[in-house]
Amino acid sequence: MKQRYVLRVNGRDLEAEAGAHESLLDVLRERLRLTGSKKGCNEAECGSCTVLLDGRPVVSCLVLVPDAADRDVVTIEALAEEGVPHPIQRQMVEQGGVQCGYCTPGMIMSAYALLRDNPDPTDEEIRFAISGNICRCTGYGKIVKAVRAAALEMKEQSGNGGAAS
Amino acid sequence: MRFDYFEPTSLDEACGLLREGAGARKPLAGGTDIVIQLRRRAAQCQGLVNLKRIPGLADWSCARDGGLHIGACTPMRDLETAAAVAGGYPSLFEAIRVVGSLQLRNIASVGGNLCNASPSADTAPPLMVLGATASFRNDDGGQESVPVEDFFAGPGASVLGNAGLLLSVDVPEPAPHTGDAFERFTPRSAMDIAIASAAARVTLDPDRDHIEAVRIALGAVAPTPIRALRAEDLVREKEPTPEVLQQAGAAAMEQCNPIDDIRGTAAYRKELVRILVVRVLRRAVERARGDGGTETP
Amino acid sequence: MSEDPSTETAEETQAPYHWIGKNVTKPDALEKALGATEYVGDMVVPGMLHGKILWADTPHAVIKRIETEEAARVPGVHAVLTSKDVPGSNRFGLAVPDQCALAEEKVRSVGDAVALVAAEDEEAAEEAASKIKVHIEHLRPILTYADALDPDAPKIHEGGNVFQHTTVRKGDLDKGVRESAVIVENAYHTHRMDHVPMEPEAGLAYVDPSGVLNILVGTQYPYRDRRQIAPALGLPMNKVRVIQAPIGGGFGRKDDITAEIHVGLLALKTRRPVRLVYTREESLVANTKRHPMAMNFRTGASADGRLTFLDGDIYGDTGAGVSLGAYVIKKAGIHATGPYDVPNIRVDTYTLYTNNLTSGAMRGFGVMQAAVAHESQMDQLAHKLGMSPLEFRLKNCLKPGLASSTGQLMNEGCGIEATLQRIKDYMSARELRFNRPEAASSDS
Structure with missing residues (x-):
């Protein structure tokens, strides 16, 4: 078998x-x-x-x-490279987007794919991208905020010639 | 849920494997329906025949004068992200965009949505109003085409026999002054299955006053997706006034034959049909006139 | 959901406390964001077996006989257990031990466990569970409030189907009715609801060399779990250790026993570590829910817009087990007046056994069900009086110095007036209006 x-x-x-x-x-x-x-x-x-x-x-x-x-x-x-969390991971922590944590990895993967294709998404685009990821703790607000903050951080990094993923 | 698994690389091989199975093997495209059914033991099968390694079955194209060609295994998300589909066939785009989640649409295929033959299949009403044809290999290995509206035989049943295979869905290029729209009702705004759905396509006369041609199709309100023919008769060659559209809604409501189930009662579904038909007709007319109608309410 | 900066107050951000009013990063958040946190379903220990439950799948029945021989013969199976194999009381429950770990003579709900399997892998366990034959005789299921209140209906538990009746009495109801210019009377039904924590329930148990049964579980209350596990399995309290694992959401339902006793029993019997992970479907079927309630409320107000009385009955469907239902439903009665000053009150609550799924704790704990009724009553009274629903609430809300329905004197922490005032300010600053027109008192 x-x-x-x-x-x-x-x-x-x-x-x-x-x-x-x-x-x-x-x-x-x-x-x-x-x-x-x-x-x-x-x-x-x-x-x-x-x-x-x-x-x-x-x-x-x-x-x-x-x-x-x-x-x-x-x-x-x-996603973390050499122990350094990806900006989405860091912002999920800092913005309070993580509570029980069970939806978090899947949520981050959806956000990761979004920001790779669309580095400057609107809130509506963020919500659409994570609409297939259910979270029962946060009410999504802080997750959207985290993705928005991560997008900004990644843009700044690439603007400074840093290694944006 | 154990089963044999096959990965044919040609159509002949795939059809042969299905024929040998004599009904105990099922084709696998995206697998987003069949895998769940097998896990829930809602479907029985001894083997899955994966079609995705057959060259060409997942190809799609949109030519200016050739319409839209959709290989049966084309992931829905490919069409969803194509500007040519959103712009040229908005009802299909609107239907695809609400199927499951984005992560599901990266796997799920349009062909699978049709072959699964759920009465609530979201892509069926738009493909019906767009005049799409389904091309398939029949049980005997011969090639056939039918309009998508003739593809369904009942809940979970299509014209495909045990060894038949859907190859492609072809949508003709729309005529000038044509618009189409799809809408469904679900309690949640994402990740849900339609309680009722409707699609419409209208072609206006060159002055854009009267409806020359019209098609209306309904989902989740009969054993298969259906055309609302009487409603079509009521608006054809008419000026699309609010009253005319209301009459079409009422006629569609009379024509459908929904069931009571956990998602909604028959009476509620009928009421939804009345409202959805008016909305899709209105938006289709707006699009045919070229004055917007792209916004979903 | 969207954060409006105007709703943040200066006091909150300038509080002179170390933690209060500050944004605090959760210490375990990074590990979770990295995907490194191991929930019970992610854990593997050497020699671990996989547990599977056979559910009753029928609401009310007498068990005649259970055949396990064929299941035991499935390759890889180490144990097939029924209630006969339980060394202790086999009973658990938060308020009263009225639930069986494994069904004995009777099945009381589709979510009752009938038998357990431990096997080398999940597929073998599943196959074995499907080969257990349970011979039953169906009993009439008690599924509605009316069935449960019918004195001639079959009794689900020996004590009858009305588990508890509580009363709230205050003032003089007749006087309240006499002083009323408007009265509204309505029946409200709220539905059963699942918490749907993202992590389906799971447990991992092993007996350590000192003979202690260790149970890893995402629970809300390890010590109360232990108080239920030890007697059910016939162990002294000091031979059971419940280890709090990361919890993928609880919202009240993981207050109750979930996988603990089952996985513990399998580990005791096989002397191997056993992991048991619910499927989503099992999680939906087997664990506690929010109580459905039926509420008949009659509420009055005087011509000048003062609440005069509440006359109400609340029926709560606790399912086949009480869990915390007796407290939840009593609480709905205590909160039936909401955050409002009602001088004359009669409220009765009934905690009813049915053959539906057991209901227990869920966010709000009975208060939300009551709110559906009292807030709808408030809107309708305001409408009849031709008052703004906001002004009507401001006029009647509890304030320091007033007492609740059960006589609790309000002092600090009574924030309803400030909350309503803030809504009023917010609405007037933005010229927002209520959709529903304010009717004259003669209307309807």
């Missing part, structure tokens, strides 16, 4: 034995021990499992592992 799959996760080729029916999320969490992506519903309703697949944010709970083989997967674990 089980097969060996090679997944390109966070820039590294990782091997995992799994059944074809297993989801990318389960393989990341249970086989590769990358548990930053969360399992809030397992049916694409909550967004807490959001990862990038070939650069696109997807709900990893619905991607079957053979479908992810030989494709680029980026998870929350890859």
Whole structure:
């Protein structure tokens, strides 16, 4: 039943034995021990499992592992570089966008994809980008604020010739 | 939910695998419906045949004189982010934009939305009013095309047999002075399934006073998405006054045949149809006149 | 949601306190933003088994027989347990121990657990659970308030279906009615609601070398958990240790026992660490909810806009277990007048057992349900009097020196008047008006 799959996760080729029916999320969490992506519903309703697949944010709970083989997967674990949190991660902390934290990794991945494609989003664009990520604690206001602050920080960094991701 | 998994690289191979399965294998495009159904044990199948490694099935194009060609496996998000789709086929854009979440639309396909054949499939009413055709391989391996409105056979059932495969959906280039719109009602503004939906397309005469041609389609209010033919008759060759649009809404309300379920009662759905039909007609007319109508209410 | 700077006051930002009035960064926030925090469902320990629950899936039934043999034969299965395997009382509950860890002679709700499995992996556990055969005889389910109040209806628990009746009495109701120029009478129903914390419930248990049962769980109250776990499993209190794990949202529902007793029992029986993670569906079915309530309110006011009386009944559906329902529903009665001065009061509350899902604590704790009724009554009274709903509330709100429905004297911390005044200032500064026209008292 089980097969060996090679997944390109966070820039590294990782091997995992799994059944074809297993989801990318389960393989990341249970086989590769990358548990930053969360399992809030397992049916694409909550967004807490959001990862990038070939650069696109997807709900990893619905991607079957053979479908992810030989494709680029980026998870929350890859965002901090050499221990330095990504501006979105830092601003989520500073603006109070993190409470219980369970939605946070998925929320950050959606925001990350947004700011990569649209470095200067309006609040409406931010809300649209995270509309597939449910948060039950914050009421979203501080998350939107954090993404806005992160966009500004990233713009300043790139303006100063710094390393914006 | 264990199953065999196949990754054919050609149409013939895929159809062969489905035929061998004799109904026990299902095609897999985005998988956003079938994977959930299998997990909930709401669907039975011994094998999934992934179509996404078949060349061409996920290709789409939008040519100025050739209309919109959508390969069955095209992720919805590809169309959503294309200016040519939002500008040329706004009803389809409006429908795609509300399917699940952005993260889901990066996986989910238009073809899957049709083949899953839910009465509430968001892309069905716009494709019906846009006059789209569905091209598919039938059970015997022959190629066929039907208008999208003839594609559905009942809740969860389409004209595709056990071994049939949807290949593409083709939308013709709209005529001049044509506008279209889609609207649905959901209790939440995102991540929800339509209680009722409606799409309309109107073509105005060159003076832009009268409706020359019209199509209205409804979702989630009958066993399949349906055309509201009587409502169409009431507005065709008429001036689109508020009264005329109201009459169309009332006629559509009479024609639909919704059920009571956890999302809404039949009476509530009918009332929604009356309102949604007026709104989509009004916005379609505005777009046909070229004076806005791009804003969703 | 959107932050309006005008709503921040100067006092708040200049408070002479160390923490109060300051923005404080949560100490665990960065770890969470990095994705590094391990919730129970993220944890793995060597030798760990996976637990699975077989739910009753029927609201009211007598259990005749449970067959576990076939389930036990599934490869990788280490234990298949029913109530017979529970070494202790098998009972838990926050107010009274009226819930069974594993159903005994009766099923009282679809969310009752009937059997448990521990296996090498989740798939084996799931397969085994699906092979347990439960033979039952259906009983008439008690699903409505009327059913629960019917003295001839089958009793869900031995003591009958009305668990508690409380009363609030103040002043002279007849006098209040006589002094009323307007009276409104309405029935209000609020619905059952799930907290839906983003993290589905989970527990991880192991017996350590000194024989202590350790249970990691995202809980709101480890010590109260322990007070319920130890007797249910027949252990002395000092042989149970509940370890607070990161909690992915609670909102009241993780006040109650969730996975603790089940995962603890599996660890005791298998002598292996066991992790049990609910699916979202299980989380929706099995855990406590916000109480649905039915409220019949009659409220009066004098011609000059003073509240005269409240005459009300509140029925709360606590489901198959009381949990904290007796307190929640009593509290709805205490708060039935809202933050308003009502001189004459009769309010009765009834905590009713039904075969619906057990309801317990949720943000607001009964006060929100009451607010649906009392605020709707206030709007309608203001409308009948031809008064602004805001002025009507300002005139009747509690102020220092006045007493609540139960006689609590208001002193500091009674902020309703200041709150209403702030709304009034805000509205007048922006020339905002209420949508609903103010009617004359002769209207309707």
